[in-house]
Structure formats: structure tokens, C-alpha cells
Amino acid sequence: MGATGQGDAEEPQVDDEESTAVLRTVGKVIKMCRERKGMTQAELGTAIRYSEEQVSSVERGRRAPMPQFLEAADDVLGAGGVIAGLQKDVEEARYPKKVRDLAKLEAKAVDLGAYASHHIHGLLQTSAYAEALYAMRRPTYTEDEINRHVAARMARKCVFDRLPSPLVSFVQEEVTLRRPIGGRMVLRQQLEHLLEVSALRHVEIQVMPTDREDHAGMAGSLQLLKLSDGKTVGHSEAQLHSHLISDPREVQILEMRYGMIRAQALTPRESLAFIEKVLGEET
Numbered sequence: 420m421g422a423t424g425q426g427d428a429e430e431p432q433v434d435d436e437e438s439t440a441v442l443r444t445v446g447k448v449i450k451m452c453r454e455r456k457g458m459t460q461a462e463l464g465t466a467i468r469y470s471e472e473q474v475s476s477v478e479r480g481r482r483a484p485m486p487q488f489l490e491a492a493d494d495v496l497g498a499g500g501v502i503a504g505l506q507k508d509v510e511e512a513r514y515p516k517k518v519r520d521l522a523k524l525e526a527k528a529v530d531l532g533a534y535a536s537h538h539i540h541g542l543l544q545t546s547a548y549a550e551a552l553y554a555m556r557r558p559t560y561t562e563d564e565i566n567r568h569v570a571a572r573m574a575r576k577c578v579f580d581r582l583p584s585p586l587v588s589f590v591q592e593e594v595t596l597r598r599p600i601g602g603r604m605v606l607r608q609q610l611e612h613l614l615e616v617s618a619l620r621h622v623e624i625q626v627m628p629t630d631r632e633d634h635a636g637m638a639g640s641l642q643l644l645k646l647s648d649g650k651t652v653g654h655s656e657a658q659l660h661s662h663l664i665s666d667p668r669e670v671q672i673l674e675m676r677y678g679m680i681r682a683q684a685l686t687p688r689e690s691l692a693f694i695e696k697v698l699g700e701e702t
Contacts, residue, residue: 551601
């Protein structure tokens, strides 16, 4: 660990080939800039308040440098923004592979639909709500792991800001609006966020009331992504697994189910009023 108190600012990193390749490239850039400056790893570490071992680990691609490391190294080595500009690549490399894969598909989607049965859908979550969800996972996550997962989830929300805007629809089970994940204050903020997102012209949020006798979503949550190339893929999560569905026959089943779920749920206008009603009960 570093002798300067910043050792915890870097976390041991990731175990998939794509992320490893990114971190190795980042390490090579830092090493090249350091050697061009004529500095040793120990000298660079002292200058940016990290240990020689930490600098070595970063250069070998074994650790993902935090933004503070990259900014300090860029300044000390006179890299002119080359090193600091790698922050986005490093941050994405931190995300779990399954999250990166899903985010790539969401970035290509022209139409995205999702039904969420147990909690607010990830794309609709506030950071406080997401943090509370990850904090209750068993086996437990470390603080670094929680922060990593929350950051990855928040990064996916850029789908709402894309131009041209994709069509996005959600169906939330009524219980997800009432379960106080993270406490009452977090739930109130989450409900307020749902109202804000629902005001976007390309987004529709619907609520599936608990009292519905017919319900096509009893098999669990699902997500459908229609891509710009005309292909449609599905995504589902179970207790220990998350997987993409590309088989056309299986995707067709998911499309049928989602269409029925939307028809059985409250309309977007009715759902907006329902969310406002639940929010009023929480205040």
C-alpha cells in the first residue's frame, strides 16, 4: 500500500480480457510518458503521492488508476491531457462485463422496452436507490464494489440523452413504487425522479396494478432492445445469472409478452396519476 494515504484510491481490477486490454494500453501510455520525461517509477510515485508499487501496478495494467492518479500524472509528466483524457476509458473498464455488454446494446437501440417486477428498473433508478439495492446484496459487496456497480448503472442512463432519441417504455409493477428501498426519503426521491423522466417526450412509464387478474409478466422481468440494424434482442435476469436472448423464436415470445403486459397495465396518463398518488401518500 502507499505510504501517503492514497493507496485505497486504486482498486484491484478486472478479470475479463476486454478490460485487461484497456488497462494495459493505459499503462503503456503512462510508462511511455514517464520514460520520455526521464523519471523512474519511484520518482513519479513521489511526485504524485503514490507508491512505486502502485505506479508499477498501473503501468503493468494490473490496477485501474483513479482520476486523481491520471490527472496528477498528466500534470507531472507534461502529457498535455493525453493521460488525463484516458479517464473515460478507465472508468468503463471498471464496469462489470455484463453491464458493458448491455450498455453497448442500449446505445444502439432505437426502441427499448422493459418490464420490472421487483424493483425500479435500472435505467430509472436514482443513485441513492441503486446504492441501497447493491448494499443489501448477499453475499455482501465491499464499498468499492458498490461504488463500481452504482457508477456503471448511472452511466447507462445516457440513453435518455441520445440524439436522435430512442423510444423508451417501461412497465413497473405497483409494488416497486411502494417498497421503501433505502428508506422513505430515498423512495420519495425515486418517485419524483420517475415523474421527471416520464415528462420526456420519448419516454413512457406505465404501472401494472397489483389487483390485475390477468398478467402476462408472471415469469419475471424482461427487456427488449430493437437495434438500428433491425435486429431485436432480449435481456433477462435471474437469481445468479443475467443473459442476452438473440434466438428469434425466443425474442418473439418476449415481444408478445411485453405487448400484453403493456396492454394490461394502466395507460401512461393513468400511470402518471397513480405515481403522483403514491408520492402523495409518502409525504
